[in-house]
Amino acid sequence: MKLSTTARIVAGTALGIGLVALAPPTDAPASTVPSASRAGSSSAAALRQNCWQGRPVSIRGARMEYQECRRDYGGTQQTAIRIRVKDTRRDGKCAVARGDIGYTWDQSTVHPRVRVVSCRTGRWSAWVRSGWWNGNQGYEYVYLYR
Numbered sequence: 001m002k003l004s005t006t007a008r009i010v011a012g013t014a015l016g017i018g019l020v021a022l023a024p025p026t027d028a029p030a031s032t033v034p035s036a037s038r039a040g041s042s043s044a045a046a047l048r049q050n051c052w053q054g055r056p057v058s059i060r061g062a063r064m065e066y067q068e069c070r071r072d073y074g075g076t077q078q079t080a081i082r083i084r085v086k087d088t089r090r091d092g093k094c095a096v097a098r099g100d101i102g103y104t105w106d107q108s109t110v111h112p113r114v115r116v117v118s119c120r121t122g123r124w125s126a127w128v129r130s131g132w133w134n135g136n137q138g139y140e141y142v143y144l145y146r
Helices: none
Strands: 020-022 030-032 049-053 057-059 062-073 076-087 094-103 106-118 137-145
Touching (some): 057 137, 062 094, 062 137, 076 106
Antiparallel strands (some): 094 106
16 A cells, blocks of 8 residues: 655544644655764665654644654665654643654554653653664654553
């Protein structure tokens, strides 16, 4: 099943409580050319990576920011996600951000790779990185839980 690349927001119930939102993909990635050591490789297999900051995603009670990067590593497409979340309401629920990585044409390859929780109202969590995983697409979610 091939997914559309148009921006989507998905809302629903998470664990019987709260909302879920899928971060919309951004339009054009900014290209960077890191050194081999910054790309996480000591060889020249990963010569270029594209990184971009996604639009912040807000739901009632939480806000998420993320950065997504892609690279070609030895002929394989890889994606990495950096993500953080903020709890924006004093309602006893914690804000959770999750990043999944996989291939758009094979949804069975999409798996959770990074998760961060913030229960302190008004404070951002630390940035959390997923590392490099095989796949050409990152999916970022934000939701609440008690």
